[in-house]
Every structure is written in structure tokens, then in C-alpha cells.
Amino acid sequence: MSAAVRTVAAPAVAARRGEALAGAVAAEWTRLVSIRTTWWTLLAGVLLMAATSAQLAIYAQNSNTSADPTDDRGIVTAGSVAIDALDLTQYAVLALGLLAITTEFTSGTIRSTLTATPSRGTVLAAKAVVTGAVTFAYGLLLGLIGVAVAVPVLGPWGRTPVAATVGDVLAVAAYLALVGVLALGLGAVLRSAVLTLIVLLAVLMIVPLSLQEPDITVLTRIADGFPGVAGRHFMTGDGDPYPAVVGLLVLAGWAAAALAAGRWALRRRDA
Amino acid sequence: MITLRGLTKRFGPVTAVDDLTVDIAPGRVTGFLGPNGAGKSTTMRMVLGLDAPTAGRALVAGRPYRELRRPLHEVGALLDARAVHPARSGRAHLLALARSNGIPGRRVDEVLALAGLDDRAAAKPGRALSLGMAQRLGIAGALLGDPPVLMFDEPVNGLDPDGVRWIRELTGRLAAEGRTVLVSSHLMSEMEQTAGHLVVIGRGRLIADAPVGELLATGGSVRVRGPQPEGLSRLAARLTAEGAAVDGDGAGGFTVTGVTAGRVGDLAYELGVVLHELTPVTATLEQAFMELTADAVEYASGVAR
Numbered sequence: 254m255s256a257a258v259r260t261v262a263a264p265a266v267a268a269r270r271g272e273a274l275a276g277a278v279a280a281e282w283t284r285l286v287s288i289r290t291t292w293w294t295l296l297a298g299v300l301l302m303a304a305t306s307a308q309l310a311i312y313a314q315n316s317n318t319s320a321d322p323t324d325d326r327g328i329v330t331a332g333s334v335a336i337d338a339l340d341l342t343q344y345a346v347l348a349l350g351l352l353a354i355t356t357e358f359t360s361g362t363i364r365s366t367l368t369a370t371p372s373r374g375t376v377l378a379a380k381a382v383v384t385g386a387v388t389f390a391y392g393l394l395l396g397l398i399g400v401a402v403a404v405p406v407l408g409p410w411g412r413t414p415v416a417a418t419v420g421d422v423l424a425v426a427a428y429l430a431l432v433g434v435l436a437l438g439l440g441a442v443l444r445s446a447v448l449t450l451i452v453l454l455a456v457l458m459i460v461p462l463s464l465q466e467p468d469i470t471v472l473t474r475i476a477d478g479f480p481g482v483a484g485r486h487f488m489t490g491d492g493d494p495y496p497a498v499v500g501l502l503v504l505a506g507w508a509a510a511a512l513a514a515g516r517w518a519l520r521r522r523d524a
Numbered sequence: 525m526i527t528l529r530g531l532t533k534r535f536g537p538v539t540a541v542d543d544l545t546v547d548i549a550p551g552r553v554t555g556f557l558g559p560n561g562a563g564k565s566t567t568m569r570m571v572l573g574l575d576a577p578t579a580g581r582a583l584v585a586g587r588p589y590r591e592l593r594r595p596l597h598e599v600g601a602l603l604d605a606r607a608v609h610p611a612r613s614g615r616a617h618l619l620a621l622a623r624s625n626g627i628p629g630r631r632v633d634e635v636l637a638l639a640g641l642d643d644r645a646a647a648k649p650g651r652a653l654s655l656g657m658a659q660r661l662g663i664a665g666a667l668l669g670d671p672p673v674l675m676f677d678e679p680v681n682g683l684d685p686d687g688v689r690w691i692r693e694l695t696g697r698l699a700a701e702g703r704t705v706l707v708s709s710h711l712m713s714e715m716e717q718t719a720g721h722l723v724v725i726g727r728g729r730l731i732a733d734a735p736v737g738e739l740l741a742t743g744g745s746v747r748v749r750g751p752q753p754e755g756l757s758r759l760a761a762r763l764t765a766e767g768a769a770v771d772g773d774g775a776g777g778f779t780v781t782g783v784t785a786g787r788v789g790d791l792a793y794e795l796g797v798v799l800h801e802l803t804p805v806t807a808t809l810e811q812a813f814m815e816l817t818a819d820a821v822e823y824a825s826g827v828a829r
């Protein structure tokens with residue numbers, strides 16, 4: 254009997270993996286929606302986005318002192334306001350990503366999770382699928398809210414070209430999904446919510462900002478390799494120093510690396 | 525069937541489990557006994573693939589846990605009942621576990637009922653569960669996949685007398701259905717009534733792996749009385765020579781440990797000593813356990829013996 258079990262054909266193994274992943278995804282979805290923290294976090298992100306993008310839109314409007322819309326600082330797009338508002342808003346998404354794994358460690362439920370799904374890779378993949386999908390959809394919502402708030406506040410100083418705005422909203426969603434997954438992977442390595450948040454803060458803001466500060470080319474180029482900066486290049490679509498799509502790939506690389514590190518840590522360490 | 529082969533776990537300088545080789549057979553409740561820190565929980569975690577063994581193997585139905593396809597259908601385990609998310613309801617906790625193994629949602633209601641948790645209790649968030657409720661929830665989780673192998677780590681912890689009786693009946697019933705049931709405890713009195721077989725460990729090492737009755741005999745003694753003081757002292761001398769411990773006045777009789785009543789009778793016949801009483805005195809499991817683990821208690825109490 255054991256011989257029969259061991260010599261399962263490759264397609265059967267693949268089917269079995271798929272089945273295990275589907276089950277694990279369903280379980281992660283149940284875990285996510287069954288705690289109130291999730292809903293509060295989502296609400297907090299919405300409020301942050303609305304408040305921040307209103308504030309940024311007021312700044313943009315205020316710096317335009319002339320009555321002539323073609324004068325002064327000029328016109329901004331509502332999409333760019335939404336993108337700028339992410340500096341703060343993204344923390345709601347980061348919390349969602351990292352809490353998906355760190356609460357399992359702090360509450361001890363990781364043991365029942367791994368008992369039900371012994372493959373560490375499958376558990377993390379399921380969490381990544383759920384986190385990625387939810388934060389992408391949520392990112393679309395946030396992007397739309399940012400735009401919707403910015404448009405009336407900007408008034409004549411704002412523009413909302415349809416194609417570009419749709420692009421901006423999609424870019425916001427993609428960015429948030431990727432940093433959400435990055436937070437998840439990092440959480441799997443560090444196991445502590447506070448520690449993960451500190452490292453995220455350092456990697457997304459503090460370190461690249463300090464590198465950019467002295468305005469030395471080499472340091473600025475290094476900063477361009479950090480996920481937050483790369484994500485920004487991607488969302489704003491500026492071609493310097495690399496095309497927008499490279500920014501997306503750099504950010505995706507960070508997310509993939511964090512997941513790989515998380516899987517390695519889950520496999521190697523006792524639960 | 526749970527198979528442990530040379531199972532060893534070290535945490536730095538601490539050897540929590542030391543070269544454990546045991547088979548836990550189906551169809552009976554196996555008590556897993558040992559003083560605090562003996563390595564019971566660590567052993568169970570290794571069986572579940574949660575801790576990687578430093579050496580040796582732990583197999584369930586002949587396979588390492590991590591290779592099991594839908595493990596909840598193969599093994600049900602209660603480890604730490606307190607390990608529930610503080611804000612998630614018990615029902616959602618079970619539902620997530622069920623979904624991961626393709627178990628239908630209605631099975632969640634079944635096991636909740638089996639564990640004696642009503643709708644109100646199942647809707648409570650983890651932080652609002654009493655220890656007894658959490659324990660019942662953990663057992664409900666173990667039963668989800670109707671598995672042939674069950675492991676409960678200190679299941680009676682925190683349960684009221686009703687709950688204790690429930691566990692006793694449940695484990696007995698599960699074993700009677702032909703399942704492998706491993707229940708850890710340091711409460712001997714509990715095991716005496718539930719378990720048919722005992723695995724005793726101390727400081728991670730196997731101390732005993734035997735039917736309850738046999739262990740009781742180990743700690744037991746034999747009371748001997750007879751009308752011939754001279755004959756009794758010859759018998760006592762002979763028993764001592766065989767390595768048994770004789771205790772009591774040689775006049776009317778004595779108590780001997782470390783030998784069976786049958787052997788004492790044989791020797792009396794051989795020596796031509798008349799006996800009026802030859803009574804095996806079974807120890808309580810408590811006494812047997814104390815004797816077995818006397819050398820292995822990690823945290824010996826400060827009270828003088």
C-alpha cells in the first residue's frame with residue numbers, strides 16, 4: 254500500500270497540490286473575514302485615503318495663486334493626488350498583509366493551521382493569494398476614492414483624463430497588492446507585527462529618503478532599487494532612471510523575495 | 525498507528541526527547557505519562573510535523589506527517605487549547621480548518637454538538653472562551669476529519685467533573701471504534717480509569733511501555749504470613765538473595781516487593797515453608813508512577829522526602 258502511495262503519477266501530485274492550495278485559500282479567506290480587525294483596517298484605509306487626498310488637493314489648489322488655470326504651478330491630475338496620498342494610506346494595506354501571518358504566531362493558531370495544511374509553501378501561497386487579491390480589489394476602491402475626493406477639491410486646477418486616470422487607479426491597486434504581499438512575506442520571517450512594521454517603515458521610507466537626501470547620484474541610484482521608490486516610479490510613470498515597467502518589476506521582485514524568505518523561514522523553523 | 529523510531533529533540537543544551545522508540549497501537553487508549561517537562565508535548569509536536577526532530581522519525585500510518593494529503597482525515601490533535609485567535613469565533617476557527625481539508629461546513633456543526641458547545645458558545649470570540657470551552661473547541665477541531673488517529677495533550681486540563689467524565693467516555697468510545705488514541709497527562713488517577721496501555725517517559729526517555737495492569741504490578745508487593753517464624757526467615761533470606769526487598773517482622777509475616785506472588789509461592793513450596801497468606805497487593809497507578817519516575821523528575825519539589 255505504501256508503495257502505491259509513493260509512486261503516484263506526476264499529474265496526480267499536481268492535482269493534489271492544486272486541491273490543497275484551493276482548500277488553503279478558502280481557509281485563509283475565512284480567517285480574514287472572520288475577524289473584525291480586518292474590517293476596521295479597511296475602514297481606516299478608506300478614511301486615510303479620503304482625508305489625505307483632500308488635504309493634498311487643497312495644497313495643490315492653494316499653491317495656484319493666480320486666477321488663470323494655465324498660470325502658476327499648473328494643473329494636476331486627480332490620479333496623481335491619489336498616488337501621493339498612498340505614502341500614508343499604504344499602512345492600512347501593510348497592516349492587512351503582515352497581520353495575516355503575525356497574528357497566527359502571537360495567538361498560536363499557526364500550529365493548527367500547519368497541522369491542517371502541513372506544506373509551508375502552500376500555507377504561505379494561500380495567504381499571498383488572498384492578501385494579493387483582497388488588497389488589489391481594495392486598491393481599486395482606494396484609488397477611486399482618492400480621485401473622487403480630489404476632483405471637486407481641485408476644481409479648475411484638476412484634470413481627470415479617463416484613460417490616464419484608469420491607469421493610475423490600476424497602478425495604485427497593483428502597487429498596494431505588491432506591498433501587501435511584501436509585508437506578508439516579511440511577517441513570516443520576523444513573526445512579530447511591530448518588528449515587521451519597523452522594517453517596512455525603514456525599507457519603504459526611511460532608508461531610501463536618507464539615501465536621496467544628500468543628492469549624490471550613486472546614493473540616489475541605490476535608493477531607486479528600494480521597493481517604495483520603485484513603486485513610485487512605476488505609478489507616476491516617469492521614465493527616469495528606468496521605464497515605469499522596470500519599477501513594477503523591481504517591486505514585484507521585492508515581494509517575491511520576501512515570500513521566498515518567508516517560506517524558507519516557515520520550513521526551517523519549528524512552529 | 526503512531527510509530528516513533530529513535531525520536532530525539534534537542535533545544536540547545538536541553539534534550540527534550542531522547543531516543544524514543546514506541547508504537548502507539550490502535551484500538552485502545554494509550555496514556556502518555558510523565559512529569560512536567562518530560563517531553564510529552566514536544567513528542568506530539570514532532571508527530572504533527574510542527575517541530576523537526578533532531579534525530580529519528582515520527583510516523584503516522586507509516587508516513588511522515590508532512591506527507592499526508594488531507595491530514596485532518598488522518599490525525600486529529602488537541603495541543604494547546606489556548607491557541608485560538610482572540611477575536612475569531614470558535615465556529616469560524618473550525619470552519620477555516622474544515623475548508624482547508626475539504627470538509628463540508630455542516631461537519632463543523634456536528635463536531636460542535638459532539639463537543640457540547642452550543643451556538644452561543646461557538647459564536648464567542650477566542651478571548652471570551654473559558655479554558656474548559658477552549659478545551660472542548662480544540663477537541664471539536666480534532667474530530668473534524670473523523671480521523672483514525674487522535675492525540676490529546678492534557679485534555680482534562682481546565683474541565684469540570686462533567687467535562688472530565690465526557691473526555692473519559694469520548695476517548696474510550698474512540699478507541700473502541702478501533703482508533704489510535706494517545707492522551708497525555710500527569711494525572712495518574714485519570715489515566716487509571718481511562719487508559720488500557722501506558723507509555724511513561726521521564727526527561728525525554730522511555731521509562732515504561734506496558735499495559736496498565738502490568739505497571740500496577742511493578743509497583744505492587746506481596747504480603748506473606750505463616751505459622752513458622754523459622755521457615756519465614758529462611759524464605760525471606762532466599763527472596764533477598766533473589767533481589768527482592770523484604771520488609772517487616774520475620775515473626776508473623778512480611779511484605780516483599782520486586783517479586784510476583786507466584787514466585788514466592790514456588791519458593792515456599794521448594795523450602796517446605798507453610799504459608800497461611802500469600803496476597804498480591806497492587807499499587808495505585810500513582811505509586812507506580814512515582815516509583816518509575818523518581819529519578820526522572822526534572823523539577824524535584826523542594827520538600828524533603
Ligand SMILES: Nc1ncnc2c1ncn2[C@@H]1O[C@H](COP(=O)(O)OP(=O)(O)OP(=O)(O)O)[C@@H](O)[C@H]1O
Nearest residue numbers: 535538540558559560561562563564565566567710
Ligand atoms: N521551544 C522550546 N525551546 C526550548 N526548550 C523547549 C521548547 N519546548 C520545550 N522545551 C523544553 O523541552 C522540555 C520538554 O518540554 P515539554 O513541553 O515537551 O514537556 P511536557 O512533558 O509536555 O511537560 P508538561 O507536563 O509540563 O506539559 C522542557 O525542558 C522544556 O523546557
Ligand SMILES: [Mg+2]
Nearest residue numbers: 564565566677
Ligand atoms: Mg506539555
